[in-house]
Amino acid sequence: MNPAAGTALAVLLSLVSAAGYALAAVAQSRLAAASPAAPDGRGALRTLLARGQWWWAVGLNAAGALAHVAALHYGPLTLVQPLGALTLVAALPLGAYCARRRVTRTEWRGALWTLAGLVGLVAVTGPAAPGEALSLRESLVVAAATALLIAALASGRLQGNGGRAGRGLGHATASGIASGVASALTQTLTAALALDLPGAEPTWWQTALLAVLISGFATGGLLLSQAAYRGGLAAPLAVVNLSNPAAAAVIGVALLGETFRAGAWGWLAAAGASLIAARGVVLLTKGGGGTGEAGTAAGTGAGAVVGTSAGAGAVAESGGLPAARIAGLAAPEAEPVGVPLPG
Numbered sequence: 001m002n003p004a005a006g007t008a009l010a011v012l013l014s015l016v017s018a019a020g021y022a023l024a025a026v027a028q029s030r031l032a033a034a035s036p037a038a039p040d041g042r043g044a045l046r047t048l049l050a051r052g053q054w055w056w057a058v059g060l061n062a063a064g065a066l067a068h069v070a071a072l073h074y075g076p077l078t079l080v081q082p083l084g085a086l087t088l089v090a091a092l093p094l095g096a097y098c099a100r101r102r103v104t105r106t107e108w109r110g111a112l113w114t115l116a117g118l119v120g121l122v123a124v125t126g127p128a129a130p131g132e133a134l135s136l137r138e139s140l141v142v143a144a145a146t147a148l149l150i151a152a153l154a155s156g157r158l159q160g161n162g163g164r165a166g167r168g169l170g171h172a173t174a175s176g177i178a179s180g181v182a183s184a185l186t187q188t189l190t191a192a193l194a195l196d197l198p199g200a201e202p203t204w205w206q207t208a209l210l211a212v213l214i215s216g217f218a219t220g221g222l223l224l225s226q227a228a229y230r231g232g233l234a235a236p237l238a239v240v241n242l243s244n245p246a247a248a249a250v251i252g253v254a255l256l257g258e259t260f261r262a263g264a265w266g267w268l269a270a271a272g273a274s275l276i277a278a279r280g281v282v283l284l285t286k287g288g289g290g291t292g293e294a295g296t297a298a299g300t301g302a303g304a305v306v307g308t309s310a311g312a313g314a315v316a317e318s319g320g321l322p323a324a325r326i327a328g329l330a331a332p333e334a335e336p337v338g339v340p341l342p343g
Helices: 003-034 044-049 052-074 077-084 086-098 105-124 136-155 163-193 204-231 234-255 264-286 291-306 311-318
Strands: none
Touching: 003 052, 003 077, 003 086, 003 204, 044 204, 052 077, 052 204, 077 086, 077 105, 086 105, 086 234, 105 234, 105 264, 136 163, 136 204, 136 234, 163 204, 163 234, 204 234, 234 264
16 A cells, blocks of 8 residues: 555544544433432442443444554554544534534633644654553553552542532543553563563463553543543543543553654643643633533433333444434533443
8 A cells, every 4th residue: 555545544444533532422422411420429330321322432443443453454543543643523413413503602712712722733753763661560550550640530629618629630541541551561461472572571460460451451441431421522532532541551662762853942842732631621611502501401301211112222222322312412500410430
């Protein structure tokens, strides 16, 4: 395949990946608004796994991930990674259309600010050299430190009295970090399977341990994002998209010898991009399309999803996600019901 055709295919696959992630995020947000919450949190995971819409979201996330990996095969990281940021831009109008409303100006401004900041961060981060990966000891240290950080974020200890929005953004941050670490560990597992890992040759149990850690962080990231969407879609999705590459960048700079391009200017550019992205998240947090509308969508959607016989059968017959099941972007005024994390 010639370079031009490879680049075009990488762009197409990147757009498919962004669309898959956007559909999954909207579906998860709708599920969070429609699912009843257990006061003590018991049986929440079992209830979640029994919902057909959850498995649609899982499938869409998997499809997005596969398309992203395929895009990296045909195109460079500097092209594919920024295009992945289009997930947020795609999710906003999709969710608004399903909720039968328009995207507000504040939401568009927030999305553009966040997109600009994310692209800026990716542009100044130097990717790791091919085959460069964490050692097994470094992988275990990263996994342990990440688990502690995720536990603090998920428990709300780092949000203080931030309320519902603060808890949602804390879960979103934890989700992005978990997914970013899972990616870094996947790179380590690939190197281990190729017997190209730094240090001694890994044993079978060390390789199996890496696989278990990857599965745990990937699953945790998905469940944490589900919890984050109880407070809405736009701001948590933006935070997930920011914290994922940020976690990977921290690992790269701290342990893999990466650095920001252009030296000191690159660090300044990264700081500026972070501020721009933070401004976007603030706008998205404030730019909901109307609480009354969202509350109505949540109420009718809950009845459509839980109380009718259309259910998952309608999804299977239509081959897609009905609008009534993925509608609803903004958070209602009342405390939204959702699927709490186990424990």
